[in-house]
Amino acid sequence: MTLDHLTSRTADPSRLTSANGVSRRGFLQAGAAVGGGLMLSLSLPFARDEAEAAAADGFAPNAFIRIEGDGQIVLTMPYVEMGQGTYTSIPMLIAEELEVELSQVQLEHAPPNERLYGNPLLAGVQATGNSNAIRAAWQPLRQAGATARTMLVSAAAKRWNVDPASCRAQSGEVLHPPTARSLKYGELAADAARMPVPESVALKRPQDFKLIGTPAKRLDTPAKVNGTAVYGIDVRPPGVQIATLAQSPVFGGRVKSVDDAAAKAVKGVRQIVRLDDAVAVVADHMGAAKKGLAALVIEWDDGPHAKLNTEAIVGELEQATLNPGAVAQNFGNVDTAMASAVTKLAATYQVPFLAHATMEPMNCTVHVRKDGCEVWVGNQVIPRAQAAAAKVTGLPLDKVVVHNHLIGGGFGRRLEIDGVTRAVEIAKHVDGPVKVVWTREEDIQHDMYRPTFFDRISAGLDGKGMPVAWSNRFAGSSIIARWLPPGFNNGLDPDTTEGAIDLVYALPNMHVEYLRVEPRGIPTAFWRSVGPSHNVFVTESFMDELAAAAKQDPVAYRLALLDKAPRAKAVLELVAEKAGWRQPLPERVGRGVSVQFVFATYMAQVAEVEVSKEGAVRVRRVVCAVDCGTVVNPDTVQAQIQSAVNFGITAALYGKITLKDGRVEQANFDSYQILRMNEAPAIEVHIVQSSEPPGGMGEAGTSAIVPAVTNAIFAATGKRLRKLPINAAELKRPV
Amino acid sequence: MATKIKVNGVDRTVDVDGDTPVLWVLRDVLGMTGTKFGCGIALCGACTVHVDGVAIRSCVTPIDSIGTSEITTIEAIGATAAGAKIQKAWLDREVVQCGYCQSGQIMSASALLASNPHPTDSDIDGAMSGNICRCGTYVRIREAIKQAAQSNKQGG
Numbered sequence: 001m002t003l004d005h006l007t008s009r010t011a012d013p014s015r016l017t018s019a020n021g022v023s024r025r026g027f028l029q030a031g032a033a034v035g036g037g038l039m040l041s042l043s044l045p046f047a048r049d050e051a052e053a054a055a056a057d058g059f060a061p062n063a064f065i066r067i068e069g070d071g072q073i074v075l076t077m078p079y080v081e082m083g084q085g086t087y088t089s090i091p092m093l094i095a096e097e098l099e100v101e102l103s104q105v106q107l108e109h110a111p112p113n114e115r116l117y118g119n120p121l122l123a124g125v126q127a128t129g130n131s132n133a134i135r136a137a138w139q140p141l142r143q144a145g146a147t148a149r150t151m152l153v154s155a156a157a158k159r160w161n162v163d164p165a166s167c168r169a170q171s172g173e174v175l176h177p178p179t180a181r182s183l184k185y186g187e188l189a190a191d192a193a194r195m196p197v198p199e200s201v202a203l204k205r206p207q208d209f210k211l212i213g214t215p216a217k218r219l220d221t222p223a224k225v226n227g228t229a230v231y232g233i234d235v236r237p238p239g240v241q242i243a244t245l246a247q248s249p250v251f252g253g254r255v256k257s258v259d260d261a262a263a264k265a266v267k268g269v270r271q272i273v274r275l276d277d278a279v280a281v282v283a284d285h286m287g288a289a290k291k292g293l294a295a296l297v298i299e300w301d302d303g304p305h306a307k308l309n310t311e312a313i314v315g316e317l318e319q320a321t322l323n324p325g326a327v328a329q330n331f332g333n334v335d336t337a338m339a340s341a342v343t344k345l346a347a348t349y350q351v352p353f354l355a356h357a358t359m360e361p362m363n364c365t366v367h368v369r370k371d372g373c374e375v376w377v378g379n380q381v382i383p384r385a386q387a388a389a390a391k392v393t394g395l396p397l398d399k400v401v402v403h404n405h406l407i408g409g410g411f412g413r414r415l416e417i418d419g420v421t422r423a424v425e426i427a428k429h430v431d432g433p434v435k436v437v438w439t440r441e442e443d444i445q446h447d448m449y450r451p452t453f454f455d456r457i458s459a460g461l462d463g464k465g466m467p468v469a470w471s472n473r474f475a476g477s478s479i480i481a482r483w484l485p486p487g488f489n490n491g492l493d494p495d496t497t498e499g500a501i502d503l504v505y506a507l508p509n510m511h512v513e514y515l516r517v518e519p520r521g522i523p524t525a526f527w528r529s530v531g532p533s534h535n536v537f538v539t540e541s542f543m544d545e546l547a548a549a550a551k552q553d554p555v556a557y558r559l560a561l562l563d564k565a566p567r568a569k570a571v572l573e574l575v576a577e578k579a580g581w582r583q584p585l586p587e588r589v590g591r592g593v594s595v596q597f598v599f600a601t602y603m604a605q606v607a608e609v610e611v612s613k614e615g616a617v618r619v620r621r622v623v624c625a626v627d628c629g630t631v632v633n634p635d636t637v638q639a640q641i642q643s644a645v646n647f648g649i650t651a652a653l654y655g656k657i658t659l660k661d662g663r664v665e666q667a668n669f670d671s672y673q674i675l676r677m678n679e680a681p682a683i684e685v686h687i688v689q690s691s692e693p694p695g696g697m698g699e700a701g702t703s704a705i706v707p708a709v710t711n712a713i714f715a716a717t718g719k720r721l722r723k724l725p726i727n728a729a730e731l732k733r734p735v
Numbered sequence: 736m737a738t739k740i741k742v743n744g745v746d747r748t749v750d751v752d753g754d755t756p757v758l759w760v761l762r763d764v765l766g767m768t769g770t771k772f773g774c775g776i777a778l779c780g781a782c783t784v785h786v787d788g789v790a791i792r793s794c795v796t797p798i799d800s801i802g803t804s805e806i807t808t809i810e811a812i813g814a815t816a817a818g819a820k821i822q823k824a825w826l827d828r829e830v831v832q833c834g835y836c837q838s839g840q841i842m843s844a845s846a847l848l849a850s851n852p853h854p855t856d857s858d859i860d861g862a863m864s865g866n867i868c869r870c871g872t873y874v875r876i877r878e879a880i881k882q883a884a885q886s887n888k889q890g891g
Contacts, residue, residue, distance in 0.1 A: 082833050083831075083832030083833030083834065083870045084832070085832070215829075217826075217829065218829055218831065220831075220834070221825075221826055221829065221831045221834075222826065224831045224834030224837055225822045225825045225826060225830075225831060225834075225837060225841060226769070226809065226810070226813060226822065227767075227768075227769020227770070227808065227809035227810045227838050228769065228810075229834055230768070231835060233768075233771075233772065234762075234768035236766055236768070242763055266752075267751070267752050268751065268752070284751075284763070284764075285751065285755070285759045285760070285762075285763030285764055286758075286759045286762070286763055286772070287751065287752070287755035287756055287758075287759035287760070287763070288751070288752070288755070288759075290775070291752070291754075291755075357869060358833075358835075358869060359771070359773055359779070359781060359833065359835040359836045359867065359868070359869045359870075360771070360833070360835045361772065361773070406833075406834070407833060408771070408833050408834070408835030408836075409833045409835060409869050409870065410833075411869075437772070439775055440773065440774040440775055440776075440779075635829055639829065639832060639872075639875070642871060642872070642874050642875070643832055643870045643871045643872065644871075645871065646868075646870075646871025646873060647869070647870075647871055650871075668774055668775075668776060668778055669774050669778040669779050669867060670776075670778055674779075674867045674869060675871065675873075676864045676865075676866075676867060676873075677859065677860055677863040677864045677866070677873045677876065677877070678860035678861075678863075678864040680871065680873035680874065682874070683874050
């Protein structure tokens with residue numbers, strides 16, 4: 001496998017044609033021989049009528065596979081690689097059915113084209129998110145591989161004048177065992193392009209899988225350990241200048257005045273670009289740009305949010321939950337059941353705004369010309385990046401070329417195009433290409449944040465302590481309402497409520513309401529584990545409260561509610577066994593558990609936490625049991641859980657973004673801390689064997705760990721934490 | 736003011752202010768983009784390079800402080816014994832996820848291994864806690880360093 005196209009740092013003219021999705025299309029249609037409707041047969045509802053056709057000497061049966069006459073096998077990746085391993089697991093699906101080795105394929109990023117590359121699980125938006133790449137690709141991309149293989153076999157059989165059933169494909173060749181003949185795919189490409197597209201193809205049986213289910217080596221790793229991988233921030237088109245910027249420190253503010261005399265005097269500074277709400281310094285290198293930025297004297301008009309603070313926003317959410325919301329879930333009769341309950345519990349929970357803090361700071365490189373615009377960026381929604389650049393420049397969409405790059409951390413941040421818009425606004429004033437790089441401070445203070453939420457939750461227990469009523473009402477931002485408006489209906493969206501309405505437990509009476517309250521003066525966005533990042537903390541903490549009120553063991557209490565959810569029960573039993581749930585622990589050390597079904601994956605975690613006399617929390621060990629259905633790459637599943645657990649512990653221990661006088665108070669990794677090596681726990685992952693369809697793996701570990709940690713703190717100290725992040729002062733040992 | 740520096744064994748002359756951090760000279764002036772920008776104030780380690788074999792944060796190291804010292808970056812660390820072992824262990828253990836911080840992680844780990852062939856867990860914490868990985872690959876970084884150290888034991 002080569003990543004040539006991903007490690008090119010300069011603008012290679014030969015790539016320009018394929019990057020805009022226009023010229024390459026023309027190339028592929030030139031020798032059109034394959035009939036239309038292939039994409040439709042692949043059941044990609046948003047990618048119909050563009051059956052890819054063959055070039056004179058090549059074979060491109062669909063938008064994902066291209067076999068050149070020289071034998072090069074190129075797979076086009078509709079999902080972007082940001083560390084989650086999609087550049088390995090998606091090729092595994094195609095290669096399994098195409099019968100090629102991973103070492104034989106070359107990868108390309110998909111150009112912006114929602115008809116071909118729209119995500120069927122995200123309403124056809126060409127986006128990578130919500131842990132659904134494997135779920136979305138599982139059937140269609142295996143079918144894409146099988147279709148191509150079938151046509152290659154047909155081409156070989158025709159040339160040899162033998163029955164296709166007597167041939168088989170293996171390692172990029174078609175073999176005819178009876179006569180010991182073979183032909184490489186490249187030699188068959190031109191003929192295969194003229195074969196009829198099969199109406200249907202049989203997919204391999206799981207027991208015949210050679211790749212799926214194996215810990216295949218990641219294809220993007222070699223370039224990432226020797227410094228040759230090219231992220232968006234690494235592109236260097238000829239003549240590129242570097243810019244950095246200061247945006248209004250209060251969201252919605254404006255530039256009042258700029259004194260740029262000192263900045264212009266800095267060696268290497270070439271230009272100051274003033275926008276309505278930001279100022280950029282363009283220079284020969286980032287060192288000069290930063291020095292110039294520091295020398296600017298900017299006076300801001302802070303605008304309507306000048307006095308805003310976080311307490312006011314949270315207060316509004318709390319107030320909102322006193323009124324009814326949209327009914328997200330309702331079964332049984334909670335009021336009647338609550339009235340008859342022997343024990344009643346009620347609590348409020350709150351989670352903070354969170355920044356993404358991807359290691360690769362926000363950046364985007366843009367070259368605006370009179371007749372076109374070129375954009376280099378690592379982004380999770382490439383067509384939206386293209387549209388944003390078209391909008392700012394006023395150019396037609398087909399005059400905007402977007403080159404996608406490896407992403408140095410997404411976590412939802414790069415599902416937004418604010419950074420592209422900003423870069424194009426600046427580039428419009430610059431002659432030649434300009435790379436706009438945000439400082440870490442800008443990155444933290446002008447993020448779009450995981451929303452803060454406020455929950456009011458209550459439950460009633462019967463005489464045995466088991467729940468008979470569960471009621472929850474919460475308020476906060478709906479990302480979907482802005483990001484995908486058709487997904488927001490009757491005051492609800494499927495993301496904001498995920499993890500709150502379909503609990504794994506048998507609860508006889510349940511009522512959940514949501515109130516959409518958009519915070520003033522601070523933008524919100526998806527953040528790793530999205531809706532469940534908030535909801536699972538609340539529901540699994542409260543379930544722990546019920547167990548405590550019933551004076552029962554937290555695992556035994558949950559198990560008693562899982563008779564009708566065998567997969568959830570199995571992961572809980574497994575995690576308890578592997579964690580040694582009943583083994584004694586020293587004083588101020590505790591174990592906490594969580595169970596969830598989100599992103600179509602069942603997961604249970606046990607965290608083992610130590611709380612010092614001063615209240616400092618250390619997560620010592622995490623055990624996770626997961627049933628994510630069929631596993632494509634078990635090593636990636638392990639890696640994603642290890643990653644998601646550390647991501648969630650960071651949020652639980654440190655994560656908060658607060659506003660004071662409209663300004664984000666956190667700025668860099670000192671005030672917005674990230675878990676470090678010396679704090680990272682041992683993490684064990686146990687995967688349940690399953691032949692169910694695959695579930696999502698990129699995010700589930702994050703939502704599950706947070707309540708496991710706070711439940712462990714309760715076990716260690718008796719202190720129930722209902723507000724994040726964990727406040728060490730509350731956990732000091734009483735004197 | 737022209738400044739002469741030696742990077743990966745090659746003499747280079749750059750014309751930048753003397754207080755310009757080495758990071759930007761490498762990335763933007765010399766086009767060596769394997770070294771990454773993460774925080775700008777030595778909090779995350781993404782920019783780690785070696786100066787005469789010692790791991791330093793290039794984002795806060797002025798170019799005029801280098802003098803005749805030799806800078807080694809991720810692009811050349813594989814030519815050192817410790818760097819090659821670390822890179823191999825990184826591949827064997829599938830450490831990398833998004834990969835953005837890994838140049839810095841590998842540079843810190845290589846410096847550790849070069850100066851301490853058999854680091855303990857506590858040595859690893861000491862040498863690596865300045866390098867943030869937002870993907871949280873710490874479990875595998877630790878395993879990979881131990882694997883690389885093991886190959887030291889075997890005389891590899």
